Amino acid sequence: MNVVKMNNVEIQKKISFTDFLSKYGLIVGFIILFVVMAFLSPVFLTKVNLINILRQVAVNGIISVGMTFAIISAGIDLSVGAVLAFSGLIMVMTQGQGAVVALLAALLSGVLWGFVNGMFITKGKVQPFVVTMASMTLVQGVTLMVSGGHPITLKNPTLLRLGSDYLGPIPILVVVFAIVIILGWVLLSKTSFGRYTYAIGTSESASKLAGIKIDRIKILIYTLCGAMAALAGVILTSRLSSASPIAGAGYELDAIAAVAIGGASLAGGEGKMVGTLFGVLIVGVITNGLVLLDVNVYIQQIIKGIIILVAVLIGNRK
Amino acid sequence: MMKKLFKSLVCSVALVTGLVGCSSASNSSGSGNSDSTSKDKQLVVGVTLSQMSDPFFVNVKQGIFDQAKKDNVKVVFADGQANTATQLSQVEDFVSKQVDLIVLNPTEADPLVPAVKEANNAGIPVITFDRWVTGGKTVTHVGASAIEIGAQAGEALFEYLGGKGKIAVIEHIPGASTTIDRTKGLDEALKKYPGIKVVARQSATSRAEAMSVMENILTANPDIDGVYAYNDDNALGASDAIIAAKKQDKIVVTGVGGTAPALDAVKQGKLLATVDILPLEEGKLAIKTAVDVLKGKKITEQHEGRTWVLQQSKVVNGPQWDKKK
Known part of the structure; x- marks a missing residue:
């Protein structure tokens, strides 16, 4: 991005190389990881396993789409894991009213929490980290109180199908993930909402001078985060055929990791939906591969940490 | 917009007052204790x-x-x-x-x-x-004794498998004392049944994670006969994965804990057994x-080298167990 202003040809050459690395390093890294896993495990490349990976990343992937917007706008949403559990609970509690009502109620509950987050961040002028940390604790508490600490079983057959049925050879929840990521990509790179998100993340004061309605965009961003968390909650609940009040704990960190691996800067203004997609896939492939190889549990964590660091290093070379 | 803001404010105020009401109620009962x-x-x-x-x-x-x-x-x-x-x-x-x-x-x-x-x-x-x-x-x-429970669950599974077969183990939180003790118990049971081979040993801390882990284990080891899970949530997650893969007739799962959802799953034949800690x-x-x-009673009961009032646990099994016999 900075290349434009440079005149020195040599520097430009050098930068275009590192630019290449930062642009395609992630994809190259993913391919290397993929090939290594394929060599190490004979079952890695089977159709069943590849579909497994996609199914396992769907929940984190959907959350990460919302998180991408928050991070590019120089914000963050720590409440997504808690909202996920809450929405799942709402869906299970309203399942008697029919699948459509339960689904809408669950999504609406996520939208509501996201909207409240956005209001406190903009009208209350509190940093997103603090607001969403507070709402994470609050929502967790409400979820535990409402559920009494017990997991509740999902029985509605239509809702159960969402997590277990296939559309042709592809699980429905993978289709949902694909639609979400495509819509996320369109929203981020093809609409004014996406451009404003980048603008706010790059410089909030400049955006204000340019006449962007910052508060409105931010409220929309956190509402979107809440909605995505709720959708992930619906899918996870359906997959597990029950809503657990402690589901989703730590999911915010998984999403942040995926978005960061995808090349987004936590300082804002940078990031791409395609990057997030590969970030999510890299985390998924590592998790899947280490279990396939039956790697010791302690070593798995060490390897995961190292791979995340390396991926971010390659992606962020500037 | 203002209307929405007002609405959300009213909601949160109502919520907060509700919560404060709860906590103050429990506080007053707490202080009431010492008075009485x-x-x-x-x-x-x-x-x-x-x-x-x-x-x-x-x-x-x-x-x-x-x-x-x-x-x-x-x-x-x-x-x-x-x-x-x-x-x-x-x-x-x-x-x-x-x-x-x-x-x-x-x-x-x-x-x-x-x-x-x-x-x-x-x-x-x-x-x-x-x-x-x-x-x-x-x-x-x-x-209850985590070692004993670990052994009970293992012996139930191995007996059902007729003393031979391949199993996968799904541990719980790495490093927790219960995890360490369950491992001791499992090892005790494995010693008694030398025909049982552990082909995968992984860990999960939620039902969702257990399901993913089980899917991956199934990919790597499609021919396993049983799953030994360190707690009920992991057993249920493993069973979710096995049912999704349509292998519930070939692979059985045992859990530990006796939580309501697990006891239900045993009744429905989704889990082979769980050890109910009651x-x-x-x-x-x-x-x-x-x-x-x-009241001044001296506690003298001993167990595993310490004074211990032992809670008995029992193995609960259901239709899946009966099918074999």
Whole structure:
């Protein structure tokens, strides 16, 4: 991005190389990881396993789409894991009213929490980290109180199908993930909402001078985060055929990791939906591969940490 | 926009007042406890459980309060929130409230030793519950034995498999004392059944994670015969994956804990068996023992090298088990 202003040809050459690395390093890294896993495990490349990976990343992937917007706008949403559990609970509690009502109620509950987050961040002028940390604790508490600490079983057959049925050879929840990521990509790179998100993340004061309605965009961003968390909650609940009040704990960190691996800067203004997609896939492939190889549990964590660091290093070379 | 803002404000205010109402209610009952002790000498027991977001402890709490009502004991209750520091300050609160006895279900063994010592210094007897601490003076331990339960679950599974076959193991939180003890129990059972081979040993800390882990294990080892899960949630997650892969007729799963969803799953034939620790009974036993101690009864029962009032557990199985025979 900075290349434009440079005149020195040599520097430009050098930068275009590192630019290449930062642009395609992630994809190259993913391919290397993929090939290594394929060599190490004979079952890695089977159709069943590849579909497994996609199914396992769907929940984190959907959350990460919302998180991408928050991070590019120089914000963050720590409440997504808690909202996920809450929405799942709402869906299970309203399942008697029919699948459509339960689904809408669950999504609406996520939208509501996201909207409240956005209001406190903009009208209350509190940093997103603090607001969403507070709402994470609050929502967790409400979820535990409402559920009494017990997991509740999902029985509605239509809702159960969402997590277990296939559309042709592809699980429905993978289709949902694909639609979400495509819509996320369109929203981020093809609409004014996406451009404003980048603008706010790059410089909030400049955006204000340019006449962007910052508060409105931010409220929309956190509402979107809440909605995505709720959708992930619906899918996870359906997959597990029950809503657990402690589901989703730590999911915010998984999403942040995926978005960061995808090349987004936590300082804002940078990031791409395609990057997030590969970030999510890299985390998924590592998790899947280490279990396939039956790697010791302690070593798995060490390897995961190292791979995340390396991926971010390659992606962020500037 | 203003209308929406107003609405959301009203919602949150209503929520907050509701919550404050709850907490102040429990506070007043707490302070009421100490008042009544001085008047009619009702026994007051401080109880802190490690984590109320775990369904197992919700049942334990129920047992504790049921028995306390029966024995006319006041319970001052605290949720450790799986946080050692929180629990330490809760024990300190119990000491300053001068309860007659403390039932401690420590989140972790070592860091809560100072809490026990503080109670020792104040002359308040301490009973450890379900998990123990590594120092300080405790009157006795109350609970089931994680080693024994681990062995029971293993033996049930291996007996069902006819003493030979390949199994996958899904452990719980790495490094937790219960995980370590379950492993000891599992190893004991494996020694008795040399024909059983462990082909995968992974860990999961939620039903969702257990499902993913199981899917991956199934990919790598499609020919396994059984799954030994360290707790019920992991067993249910594994069973979710096995049912999704349509292998429920070939692979059986055992869990440990006796949570309601797992007992249901056993009844429906989704799990082969679980070891029911009877959390309700375990909670009752804690209060019974507390009353015994306060009435001056000497606890002499021994188990695994310590004073221990042992909670019996039982293997629960269902239609899947019967099918084989």
